[in-house]
Structures are given as C-alpha cells and as structure tokens.
Amino acid sequence: MVWQEVDLGKLNRPGGLVRAVTTIDAEPNLSPRRIAVISAAGEAVFRFTPGRVIVRFVDGTRNDTQVRSIDFALLDNAPALIAIYTRVLNISNRLPGTFEVYLPGTLTTIPYSLQREGDGLLSSLGELMTFNSAGWLSGVAVGDSVEIRGMSAVVPRWHSFARSTRALTKKSETKQPRFGQDIEIRRNGHRLYGRLSQPKDPRAFVLIIGGSGLHDRFGQSGAVDLGYSDLTAQLASHGVGSVLFDKPGAGRTKLTSDMVRPSFAAAIDVAQSWLDELVRRAPKGVPVIVAGHSEGGQIAAFLAAHNSDVAGLCLLATACSPIDKILAEQISLQAQDLSLSESARQQRLSELQSLFEWLRSGDRSAPPSARLAPFAHLSEWYGGLIDTQPATTLPRVRVPVAILHGDRDIQVPSQEARALAGLLPQDLASVKIFEGLDHLFKRSGEASNIRQYGDRRRKISRDVADWIADWIAKAVLPQGSGQCD
Template sequence: MTARFRTTGRLATAAALLAAVVSFQAGLLAPSPARAQLATPAAALCERQIAIKAPMPAPVDASGDLVGSFGFPCAAGADAVLPVVLMLAGSGPTDRDGNQPGLRTDLLRMLAEDLAARGIASLRVDKRGIGASRAAIADEALMTIDLLASDAAQWTRAARKLADGAPVIVLGHSEGGLIALLAARREAPDAIVLAATPGEPAIRTLERQLAQAPMPDDLRRTADRILADLGAGRKVADVPLELAPLFRPSVQPYLISWLGIDPATVMERFGGPVLILQGDRDLQVTTADARRLAAGRPKDTRIEILAGLNHVLKPAPADRAGNIAAYTAPGLRPDPRVAMLISAFAGTGAER
C-alpha cells in the first residue's frame, strides 16, 4: 500500500513518486486507525486478544507486548483443534486488520471472517510499533526487517500452541510475504501463503519506479544516488526535503536491511508447501513477480493468478482510479476464491 502525503509545488513531485513506489516501512510509529465497523460483519468469527513477550535485542529495552487477535469459528469454540492461519500485514503502519491511517481496507479481518466460515482459525497481529503493539518499540530508527522476522517467528510459536497439533500456515500479504519467508528460517510453519508478494529485491522495484515517476531530473539523480548508497549499506545524511518521506534518516536502517533481499532466493530455503496468490489487476505487485517466485522453487509450489483482483485481493476495474477506490469501497470484500484456496491449502498442510 502506498504512503499518502499532501504537498504543493516541488513537494508534489515527491508525492507522485511515493504514489508510484511499492510501499515501505515508512511512518512506522504513525497512529493506527480505529477498528473498522464492517458493512456486512460475518457472524462466523469469534475472537480473543493474545499477547506475547518479544524483547528487543540487547542493549535496547522495550517493555511493551506484541498483541494480536486469535479468531476462531464461533460454532467450534476457542478450544477446538483447527488449522491456524497466522496473518502478516504488508509494509508501513498496517495493523492487524490490514488498515493504515487514511486507508481502511479491512483485508485481514475479512479474510479471518471468511476462513472462520470454512472452519479455519486465524491469528492476526499488530506489528511492533503499531496499534496495540505500539509500546514494543520507541524509535523508528531501531526497526529492521530482521526484527520483524524475529517477531513473526515468535508469533508462529504462539500459533503452534493455539493449533494444538493442527497445521499452522503463515500468510504474508505484500511485504508480509517476505517476512513470512525470513521468519520460517527461525520457526518453520507447515506451509506458507504468499499473497501479492514481490518477487524481486526491493531495490530493483524502487529503481524501476523512480525511473517512471514524474520528477525533475536533478531530483531524480539525487534519489537514484541515495537509493544506491542505501543499497550498498551506507546511510545518507543530506536527504532533500522532497525525498524525506521516503529516505528520512530514521527509516534508513530499515531500508538498508530490506533493499537487497531477494524473496525468490529466500523462498528456495523453505522446505514446506507454498501457495502463491496474485491478482492480475494489482497495481503494486505484478503477475511476473508471482511467476518469478514460483520459477525458482517448482516443487511443492502452487501459483494461482486470480483474474480481476487488485492488491488487496478485491474485485477491481482495470483503470487506476477505480482500482484504488476498490481498496476501501464499503461492503466490498476479498474475492471468495481467496478463502477457498487457502482453506483447501490448509488441508494440504495437514497431510504433511
């Protein structure tokens, strides 16, 4: 999901740039939106809050817990032995429901409802620094993708306890897919679902989007230089105001930790089954990304290209404005094929 900024004059160029790039871990400590009131709430889902301890690496101390929602079919009850789908949100200040300030999609909550209707439990989590997990980090500059992967591994262990012997499937949406793959190195789930997950290193995507973004030549050259430095592991002090939303010093440690990781290479190391879900009207991640992920690991990998779906797996028109409007359209839910494929895949995981 893309960051949004109100700007005028030359700063509008940066806004256009940010609207074009794949979302990143900017605005990490921005306040999360209130829980959405769904237009058509699903009666199948009941839930209770879960909290776990996930300390920051020494010498940093953070006292806050990581917090999430354990969702289960009301008809089955919280103690039923059911497959559990751990959901990892995409980048930026995205909460357990799949929402950001000013961008309420309810993607993850709706998926939890749809899965509950099919007899599948779920665990939706607020990332460190977001929502009810806000107190688990005090400074954006301490965040790295490795820290998020470590947290996801902790949540996988929590999901194991909730599943009580049933399969645990980790679903990563967008950048959450890369975090799922990295977390599996520490704590392997039974299976992974990659939904709208980029298939190339983030630096390649950002290079392409910078080349396409409308901006003055001098600013483009500066952006290219900063990106190259960050890709080489070098922090940049002289960031122009126009580029600060993307490259500000406090977010640079995260960018450095993230830019060079190749999701396809990381995926090769996971031994369990993988389901790749990709909408063919996704404005941020392409079907080529999905195919690149699948090509590097053909064994135990299934790819599903879903016609007519956008980045948040909802039906959307081809035009950009209508596509983006579908993200937050009242009452518009993820396509039923998504929950159907995940629930069938959870059965596959049970056979392993």
C-alpha cells in the same frame, strides 16, 4: 503556528483531507523548546533540552533521544515555516550558512545548508527558494518535480478535526467482527496485541503478516480496510484458524523503542514472537502456516526458511524483484498518475538509485550526500529488505508454498508470482493468478488506482480463501486427513 492540509484525493490516494496544526515554541534564535502536532489521530509533543529530545507520541508512548545542538526544527511540507526561518536568519546575518536541523517526522537531525543562488537561496536538499520585493518567500522549487507558490487563504478553525479512524479495541470506529478473541504476548517488556480466530476442530492455523504501513489486528490502516479480517472469517468457515496482529503503534499496541526508527529486522522479530505464540497455542498435530501480504510476504518467507515448526508458506501479492526495482516501477506509475514531467520522473528515479547504491555499498552509517540525509533513518528498513529478499530466503524453504496474485495489481505486477515460483522446486510451488483482482485481492476495473483502496464497499474476494483452503487440504495436510470444510 503552522497549518498543514493535504488533499490525498488529488494525489489519487485514499483518505481525503489530511490536516495537522503544529505549534512551535522556540528561542529568539529559532532553537526549539517545544513542538506540539495536533491532528485527527491526537497530539504528539516534542520537548527539547540541551542534548536531548523527549517525544510523547499520540498513543502515549515516550521516546528519549540524544541529539546534537539544534539550530531549528524543519517540518515536512511546510514552506510557510521556511518563509519565517529564512526571514529571521537573514535579519540576523546568518545567511548563507549550514545548520543542524531536527526533523520531527523522522526523529532525526541532519545538516542543512542555505547558499545564495542569484536573488534566491539554494538548500542542500535541492530546494530553490525565491523571494518577493518585501523579502518574503514567494516560491519553492525542487527541480521539475515540485513547485510551490505562496498564496493567501483563510485557515479553518484548528480544533474542528474529525475524530480519528485509528482502530482501538475499547473505542473503535471500526466494527469489530463477532468471531475471534483478542490475545496478547510480551516482547522485550512490551504488550503486543493480536486477534485469534479459532474454529471448532481447526484443521490448520495461519499467521497472517500484513504489508507495509501501519495497520491494526483488524486489518484497518487509516481510511483503508485491507481485508485481512474478512479473510480470517472466510478461512474459519473452512476450518482454518488464524492470528492477525497489531503493528507497533497501531490498535492497542504501543510503539516500541526498537520500532521508533524503522527496522526490518525488528519487524521480523515481532512476527517471530507471534509465530512462537501460535505454535504454542495450536493443538498437537495441527499444522501452522505463515502467510504474508505484499511486503509481509518477505517476512513470511524468512520465517518459513528459519523455523522447522512451519508447515506451509502462503505469499499474497509478494514481490520477487529487489525492492528498489519495485519502487522504481511505482515511481513511474505515480508519475503517470500525477501527470509529472519526464524530467521529474527521472529525477526521482535518480534519487532512488543513489539511495540504494549507498545501502548496497556496505557502509550504512551515514549517507554519502546531503540530498540523501533525510532518508538515513530508513537505512535499517531498506537495508533489511535488501538482506532478506526472496532470492536469498526462498531457496531455503522446504515446505509447500502457495503464491497468489491478482492480474489487476498495479503495485506488484502479477508476473512476480512466476518469478517467485522459479526460486522453488516445482513440487513445492503452487501458483494462482486471480482475474480481475487488485493488490488487495478485491474486484477492480480496468482503470484501477490506489485511490480505490479507500472504498470500504469493496471486499476481498472469497475465491482467495476458497483457494487457500483447497491448497492447505491438498498440499499441507497429511494425506488421508480429509478436506478443509
């Protein structure tokens, strides 16, 4: 049994303590038979048979994957488990060696080697393990960026987890708005759930596509309220209807088979399905606009470039720069936030560069080095982001485009807004930089950091909906049709 606890507050992230208990039932040779992971979100179970892994996720979704013979399972951030494994492998004379390892966090297998390095072991992932005089693991280091030391502590009772904050429709700790109604569509035989806000005599409709991460149709992402639900209410007061939707695996929508392995193409297809539904529901003559927040803006731009039914595009805190440049800036910001050394920052930047050099090479079937193996499951996601970056899609857009940003955005700098506008004809682009607003378009102080995202007292600024409604009236609605209320 492995107890894992992370205090996100110490990493300047919202969410507080995150806990999980993992029970592993394995053969004497460490080959797994069953793994159960229990957290506040529920229980996920992995069952292993020869050549197969059958997974039941916390939402009840099942996934059946074919795998090669597995030597053992390796959890994320679980040095205590490595301590047990290395002890057993050493006693059974299997060190040094190369093993086939299953990663429950990514549902993938990777080759994992352990070689002698002085009195310790060096893994193919760059982990240097040191041991005490009794032969037990005493520390793990990955360059200058990670250092883990063994310690003794009392483990809390595992069943004392707080209830999940995962937003559901029937049992939700999130107060549902009084306006709007749940709607559902079918995609590849699966039910997808969304939220329709339809004011009386709507002047326009907006499909709102959320940013990265898992969030539901109310804009709830774990401890963070993204503010999407408030935005829809504010737009409705201007006579603008909207649709928000669950990401697969959040809210009432179960994780679909094509989304188990992150795929940006599948995310675009999900958004396209909702756009088709909104176009079908919108009264004749009422324009449909696609809006995307952060990474969702890239999806929105793609839809606007490939759908003649789209009358306008709204980009909220969306990046123009390639995704690896944005990630590099976020790594540097995080290094400063966590007081990491310069060598640790450079190590992370080097790993990022290697990952995207591989993705841009054209062959995304297998990573070129063992250090990149844990990231292989993200190849379809990041590869899709590369293939559909705004520099490729925005020049094909032929409808009015609103580009909004906050000048306190520490994730996507506000200068990205001007860069996006530069990809469009001048008569199509409208740019607005809001003073004092962060990445979520909420009021923020000078010392803004991502940890503030968990403060639910902070609300999206009403100025955003007011500006969007004014833009719709001036740029999207036919002249002479009147202003949005």
